[in-house]
Amino acid sequence: MDPEAGQIKPVLFDAFPALQARVPHLPLGRFPTPIERACGILPPAAELWVMREDRCGAKYGGNKVRKLEFLLGAARESGAKRLVTLGGYGSHHVLATAIYGAANGFRVDAVVFPQPITPHVLQTIRAAAAANCHYHAAAGYPGIVPRVLALRMRRDSFWVAPGGSSPLGTLGWVSAGLELAAQIKAGQCPTPDAIYVALGSSGTAAGLLLGLRLASVQSRIIGVRVVDAIVCNRFALLHLARQTARYIAARIGRPVKFDPGEVTVDSRFFGGAYGRATTEGERALAAANTAGIRLETTYTGKTFAAVLADAQAGRLDGKRALFVDTFNSVDLSGLSGAGEGRELPPRLSRLFGALAAHT
Numbered sequence: 001m002d003p004e005a006g007q008i009k010p011v012l013f014d015a016f017p018a019l020q021a022r023v024p025h026l027p028l029g030r031f032p033t034p035i036e037r038a039c040g041i042l043p044p045a046a047e048l049w050v051m052r053e054d055r056c057g058a059k060y061g062g063n064k065v066r067k068l069e070f071l072l073g074a075a076r077e078s079g080a081k082r083l084v085t086l087g088g089y090g091s092h093h094v095l096a097t098a099i100y101g102a103a104n105g106f107r108v109d110a111v112v113f114p115q116p117i118t119p120h121v122l123q124t125i126r127a128a129a130a131a132n133c134h135y136h137a138a139a140g141y142p143g144i145v146p147r148v149l150a151l152r153m154r155r156d157s158f159w160v161a162p163g164g165s166s167p168l169g170t171l172g173w174v175s176a177g178l179e180l181a182a183q184i185k186a187g188q189c190p191t192p193d194a195i196y197v198a199l200g201s202s203g204t205a206a207g208l209l210l211g212l213r214l215a216s217v218q219s220r221i222i223g224v225r226v227v228d229a230i231v232c233n234r235f236a237l238l239h240l241a242r243q244t245a246r247y248i249a250a251r252i253g254r255p256v257k258f259d260p261g262e263v264t265v266d267s268r269f270f271g272g273a274y275g276r277a278t279t280e281g282e283r284a285l286a287a288a289n290t291a292g293i294r295l296e297t298t299y300t301g302k303t304f305a306a307v308l309a310d311a312q313a314g315r316l317d318g319k320r321a322l323f324v325d326t327f328n329s330v331d332l333s334g335l336s337g338a339g340e341g342r343e344l345p346p347r348l349s350r351l352f353g354a355l356a357a358h359t
Contacts, residue, residue: 177211
């Protein structure tokens with residue numbers, strides 16, 4: 001267990017006590033995360049609040065920590081020694097899995113696929129390498145399946161779905177939704193009219209939706225799409241939420257029903273390819289930075305661009321918006337520096353070297 005972990009028992013176990021004996025859990029993060037008012041970014045007619053998930057971990061923050069608490073708990077209970085996962089070259093999910101996996105005694109093998117190489121991606125690769133992530137680089141999407149299957153066939157392996165977004169991992173964000181509802185009830189923040197969250201593997205948005213609806217909070221959920229529509233869409237989001245509800249129901253012995261309410265997928269800021277930076281996203285980074293909020297171009301920058309666009313168009317006039325900051329704000333400069341020179345697969349090593357020569 002991480003000695004710097006905060007709340008030991010997730011709120012989910014308070015809501016469903018029968019789950020505690022049936023679902024493994026390994027405390028990693030510091031919850032609940034603070035909800036803060038952000039002033040001076042949006043027009044005066046709109047009110048902006050920020051869920052500071054970026055601060056949720058001492059080793060690494062962001063939205064993956066909640067998922068990994070359940071996934072690593074299950075991996076430990078299964079007796080696995082190796083975590084196998086999948087993501088882009090600069091995947092934050094791969095990095096978070098490497099950091100927390102290594103800290104809890106697991107070897108981490110990550111099959112990675114191409115995305116635009118930027119200085120931020122380079123830093124992420126360095127940090128994951130320093131955390132002893134074992135990379136298996138695919139030249140493209142066709143090369144992913146054989147590499148994943150070969151690793152998953154090992155007896156000591158535990159599969160961690162992309163983004164941690166299986167029904168098990170999504171439980172972490174059901175708990176987050178219940179936490180947020182409790183914070184609203186306690187007067188720590190008002191009920192949001194709209195909640196903006198990055199939509200990639202859908203686990204964060206699906207769990208948040210389910211948790212809030214179970215707590216009778218009917219805020220509109222806006223998932224800002226950051227990956228291809230074939231894998232990221234409204235159907236996928238709601239399907240994962242329903243799968244997670246069934247997962248809970250099977251373990252507590254009674255149905256778990258919820259009304260999804262208003263859910264929107266915003267595809268305006270995707271940029272045409274995973275990881276491709278956009279002008280709107282870059283402007284959103286600069287705007288957030290004025291309030292001390294550090295974002296990146298693949299997920300949170302595009303999500304915040306949607307907030308800015310809706311505010312500027314008057315769609316948030318007289319309303320309260322909540323932006324879920326799913327990035328990490330823990331300083332990784334020491335870790336990324338330590339990752340320089342670590343052995344990487346030839347394909348990644350060439351890309352790494354080419355970019356490093358120009359930075």
